[in-house]
Amino acid sequence: MKTLNHCSLLVIFLLNAIAFGAESDPSFSIQSSKKAITFSRSELMKRPDLTTIEVESDPAYNNGKKTSYQAVPLLPLFDSIGVPADSTIQFHCLDGFSAPLDGELLLNRNPKFSMPYLAIEPKGAKWPPLKPGNAATPGPFYIIWSNPKASGIGQEQWPYQLSSLEVKPSLRETFPAIFPEKALAASHPVNLGFKVFQKNCFSCHTLNLQGESKMGPDLNVPMNISEYLTLAAIRLQIRDPQKLRTWPEAKMKGFSKEALSDADIEKLLAYIKYMAKKKVALLVK
Numbered sequence: 228m229k230t231l232n233h234c235s236l237l238v239i240f241l242l243n244a245i246a247f248g249a250e251s252d253p254s255f256s257i258q259s260s261k262k263a264i265t266f267s268r269s270e271l272m273k274r275p276d277l278t279t280i281e282v283e284s285d286p287a288y289n290n291g292k293k294t295s296y297q298a299v300p301l302l303p304l305f306d307s308i309g310v311p312a313d314s315t316i317q318f319h320c321l322d323g324f325s326a327p328l329d330g331e332l333l334l335n336r337n338p339k340f341s342m343p344y345l346a347i348e349p350k351g352a353k354w355p356p357l358k359p360g361n362a363a364t365p366g367p368f369y370i371i372w373s374n375p376k377a378s379g380i381g382q383e384q385w386p387y388q389l390s391s392l393e394v395k396p397s398l399r400e401t402f403p404a405i406f407p408e409k410a411l412a413a414s415h416p417v418n419l420g421f422k423v424f425q426k427n428c429f430s431c432h433t434l435n436l437q438g439e440s441k442m443g444p445d446l447n448v449p450m451n452i453s454e455y456l457t458l459a460a461i462r463l464q465i466r467d468p469q470k471l472r473t474w475p476e477a478k479m480k481g482f483s484k485e486a487l488s489d490a491d492i493e494k495l496l497a498y499i500k501y502m503a504k505k506k507v508a509l510l511v512k
């Protein structure tokens with residue numbers, strides 16, 4: 228009984244500490260294989276490079292809303308860690324969304340092109356909820372872009388509820404099993420489709436069990452999606468998932484023609500069908 232009391236007191240204490248910590252001063256971290264740094268909201272809000280960024284069509288709100296955020300440029304936060312030119316930056320979010328971002332996009336310093344910022348939810352002034360009637364917002368940290376069209380930033384490249392960023396080696400070194408064979412020309416539809424996959428699907432789906440997302444099913448193993456869904460069904464799943472199957476807790480959002488053209492979907496399907504012949508062996512216990 229005594230132990231139980233102690234335990235429950237400890238649990239209550241810890242829960243309070245977590246709730247209090249998260250409420251009062253949330254933080255996020257940047258890691259590499261050598262180092263990790265943590266930034267708290269209060270520290271970030273005091274930075275001299277804090278600015279206001281207007282977003283014309285905000286992916287967190289289904290591209291419908293014009294929003295304005297207090298934000299700091301993302302690149303300077305990497306100063307003490309360093310970003311080698313061919314590295315991949317992996318986002319980790321509180322909801323299991325996890326996408327690699329090409330280091331080159333992060334390293335861009337030309338304001339004519341897109342630049343990433345870290346938007347910070349101010350203390351005591353929560354952003355509007357992601358969905359009506361649900362308290363969750365894109366905060367406390369959300370990656371947004373200035374001038375997103377200039378570098379063709381896609382809707383999946385705006386991770387919200389960010390928990391950490393990780394500097395990793397090149398994508399090929401980190402996830403070799405998602406790559407088509409080297410012999411294929413860069414302009415081959417399979418390689419073009421591979422780019423479409425990286426930008427739009429890899430944040431939520433692994434392929435050949437590679438990738439970091441825990442949200443959606445693997446698209447290649449045990450079965451490739453083209454082995455049990457018709458191509459027409461996959462196209463529907465991409466455009467408007469609820470038209471294929473419908474249930475309230477479904478998490479995949481559709482891609483409008485503006486977000487993903489018909490031509491890009493066909494390239495993506497070329498990659499998906501190609502990868503059906505490149506399955507990794509599953510480690511079944």
Ligand code: HEC
Nearest residue numbers: 383427428431442443444452461464465476477478479480
């Ligand atoms: C925001 C996360 C997210 C993104 C981005 C996303 N998906 Fe999904 N997808 C899911 C989830 C989660 C499911 C499981 C069903 C659900 O909850 O909607 C799913 C289901 C699917 C299915 C059905 C698989 C099955 O066995 O039932 C297919 C096919 C699919 N996704 C393909 C894609 C493709 C191709 C892309 C890129 C164009 C993509 N998804 C982008 C989250 C996502």
